[in-house]
Amino acid sequence: MSGHSKWSQIKHKKGVADQKKGQVFSKLSKLISIAARKGIHPDKNIELKNAIEKARSLNMPKESIERSLKRVAEKDSARLEELLVEAIGPESVNIIITAVTDNKNRTIGAIKNILSKYEAKMAQSGSVMWAFEKNGLFEELAGNEDVQEVYTNIGD
Template sequence: MSGHSKWSTIKHKKAASDAKRGKVFTRLAKEITIAAREGGGDPNGNTALRLAVAKAKEANMPKDNIERSIKRGTGEIEGGELIDAIYEAYAPHSVGILIEVVTDNRNRAIADVRHAVTKYGGNMAAAGAVSWQFTRKGYISISQEVDQDELFMVAAEAGADDVQFNSDVAEIYVALESFRAVQEALEAAGYKMDESSLIYDPNSPVTLSQSESLQVMNLIEHIEDLDDVQNVYSALELSDETIAAMEAA
C-alpha cells in the first residue's frame, strides 16, 4: 500500500479523537468551501464537493454548518477570504515535505508552521527546494469489493496512469488532465469513491528505519494538528512495521 493511503488510513482511525478536539469540523468546513469555490455549489455536478459533504456527514457535522460552508465557497454569504498556500520543508533525516494550508491569515499560518517544523526537528525550505520531488496528480481510493480486472479497465480506458490493488483498497493515480474523465467513468460504472482529490505524489519515495520514520511522522502529526493545515505530503515510504508501531501508540 502506498505511503499516501497508509497515512490516510491512520488518520481515519484517529478521526474520533480529532472530532473531540473540534478540529475535524474546521478542516471539513474548509474542504467544503474550497470545493464549492472551485467547482460550484451543486454536489451533483461537483465530485469534490459531493465527497467532502459525504465525509462531513460521516463525521456528524451539522447540516447548517455544511450548508454555510457551501454558501461561503460560492460567495452567497460573507466570510473571511480563504487563501491556499504550499510551504516546503525538510523533516528529520532530510525527508522532503509539502505542507498544504488553507487560511484566512497567511502570517499566522506561516508562523505556526515554522514553529512546529523547527520544534520537531525539521527546517523550512525555499520555494522549489522540495516541490520538484513531487508530481501533482489526481488520487482516487475505492474500498468496496470489486472485480479488479473490470475496475482496471474502466480506469485505464478513461485515462488513469496507475491502479494499485491492496488488501482493503484500490488506489487510482491520474494525470490532472484526465482526472475528471476518470471520476465520471468510475461513477458511471457504479463505483463508490472513498476519496477523490488532488495530491502531491513523491517521485522517488525514501525508506528509513522504523525509529527514523517515527521521528518524521511525529513531525508530520504535529504539523497536521495546526488549524490552518489541510494536508502534509512527504517523500517517506512507510513500512508495515512503522504503521503497526504508529497504530499501537
C-alpha cells in the first residue's frame, strides 16, 4: 500500500502550494525593489506604498518586504530594470509587453522567441505606443463590488 500514507499526500499538496506562493512572493519582491529605486520611504513614494500594500494583502511576510527594501539600499544588489517592448502580432495587432528583469538581453531574447512562435515580431520604439493611452490599472477583485457598475462609472 505504498503512496497511501496521509503525510505523503499532505507533503505533495503542500509542496505545490508553497511553490506557487514562492513565485508570487518573488514577483512581489521584484515589484517592491523596482518601486523602491525611486525612493525608499513609502510615505513619499506612492508606487512603493502601493507595492507594499499589495504584498501585505497577499500575506507576504513582513521580513520579506523589509529584505526587499534592504536589497535596494545596498549597492551590491543586482540591478532590476523595467523593460517595455512593442510588438506587432498576427493580423497587425499592436502589443505592448512590460517586463521586470535583471538581464535585459536574456529577456529580449526570450520575448523574441515567444513572439516568433506566434508569428509576431518586435517593432521599433514608438511604432505601437501611439495607439495606446495609459489611463490606469484595473484589478478585478472577486466579490467586492459589482464589476459591471465599476467599469461603467469609470468615465464619469
